[in-house]
Amino acid sequence: MLSIPRLEIQDFPVAQTYRQDVVTGLSSIPKFLQPKYFYDETGSRLFEAICELPEYYPTRTEALILQTAAVPIFQTTGPCELVELGSGSATKTTYLLDALVQLQYPLVYVPVDVSPTILQSSAERLLADYPQLIVRGVVADYEGVWARLPRFESRRLLVFLGSTLGNFSQAECETFLAKIADSLQPQDYFLLGVDLRKAVPLLEAAYNDSQGVTAAFNLNLLARLNRDFDGNFDLTQFEHWAFYNKQLHQIEMHLRSLCPQSVYLSKLDLTVEFAAGETIHTESSRKFDLTELGGLLTELGLPTVKVWQDPQGWFGLLLCRRT
Ligand SMILES: C[S@@+](CC[C@H](N)C(=O)[O-])C[C@H]1O[C@@H](n2cnc3c(N)ncnc32)[C@H](O)[C@@H]1O
Known part of the structure; x- marks a missing residue:
């Protein structure tokens, strides 16, 4: 009998766009860098530490919702492959895999992440924990190639957790969700975890933790x-700055220059001048309104079939079906 390898990882390097993105972002006014560049090996490790912080409610709140939602999700979808965008450590994914085991459905998992180290380590851990699991990982920008990859099961559940959707502006979010809708076939499903609007002190504390991990x-x-x-x-001449922008309903993270200074990046032959107090905008984390988001998803052909929330209404998990 032929046996198929349980782990395969395809690599689509982003090195070329990385150089250009850094030059563009640091030459712009105001300066910015895209959040996907946080996730080198240290960045991925620090993000895992953030998820454990007492102030950082999103991860544990979404995990709590997934614990109860996982089985009903697959009772709705039936057997399907699991494709996860920005899978990271895939810690919360285990609730979904446990549900697949419980329902005796096949376990095919396609994590897509820009960070090769976190993708490799999470895949190895999952393979050890789930003997029947097959992993087909993709190291890539999730705005790119993944949608063209071959399927392993006729139905797909596309998973996007951690409110990573919030990194996009409103316009980018609409474009991204339209691409998602386009990539899915009728009767596929989309599972989306989003952080919701809430009291500003709670939001700001989550991105300004007392241990300085963020x-x-x-x-x-x-x-x-x-x-x-x-x-x-x-x-030592830059500081972390995070605040809630009420107009745009988003936490903004910046790096603020503490003095006038000039920085040189030799491999880019790029000199970057900073005034005192000038910032690099490194991440936005938009907070959503479920009704607005549900309306947009419906318009795009991804109507919500079920929504779960935690008792405090801090976080939402939406299961949408491609019509
Ligand atoms: C905020 S973390 C969320 C991780 C995990 N999904 C969770 O819910 O805890 C974002 C993850 O997406 C990955 N990521 C960020 N931008 C990406 C991009 N453009 N393409 C692919 N992966 C990306 C990061 O490497 C990281 O693992």
């Missing part, structure tokens, strides 16, 4: 640029 995560981006592009950012 600050370290944000500043690590500069350490990464120093390493990758032979740069001379002095990390």
Whole structure:
């Protein structure tokens, strides 16, 4: 009998766009860097530490919802392959895999993440824990190739957890969701976890933790640029700054220059001048309204079939079906 390998990982490097994105972002006014560049090995590890922080409610709240929602999700979808965008450590994915085991459905998991180290380590851990699991990982930007990859099961459940959708602006979010709808076939499903609007102190505390882990995560981006592009950012001359922008319903994370300074990235031959107080915008984390989001998904051909929330109404999990 032929046996198929349980783990395969395809790699679609993003190196070329990385260089150009850094040049563009640091040459713009105001300056910005895309959040996908947080996730080198250290960044991925720091994000896992953020998920454990007492102030960072999203991960444990979404996990709580998934515990009760996982079996009903697959009772609705029937057997299907699980494709997860921005899978990270895939810790919460285990609730979905447990439900597949309980329902005796096949276990085919396609994690898609820009970070090769977290993808490899999470895949190995899951394979050890689920003897019947097959993993077909994809190291790629989830805005790219994954949609063209072959299917393993006739029906697909596309999973996007952790409110990572919130990293997109309203316009980008609409484009991204339209692409998702386009990539799915009728009767496929889309499972989306989103952080909801709530009291500002709760939101701001989640991105300004008392142990300084979020600050370290944000500043690590500069350490990464120093390493990758032979740069001379002095990390002691920048500070983490996170606040809630009420107009745009989003937490914004910035790195703020503490003094006038000039930074040189030798491998890009790029000099970047900073005024005192000038910032690099490194991440937005939009907070959603379920009614608005449900309306948009319906317009795009992804009507919601079921929504779960935690008792405090902090986080939402939407199961949508491609019509
Ligand atoms: C906020 S974390 C969420 C991780 C996990 N889904 C969770 O809910 O805890 C975002 C994850 O998406 C990955 N990521 C961010 N931007 C990406 C992109 N453009 N393409 C692929 N992966 C990306 C990161 O490497 C990271 O693992």
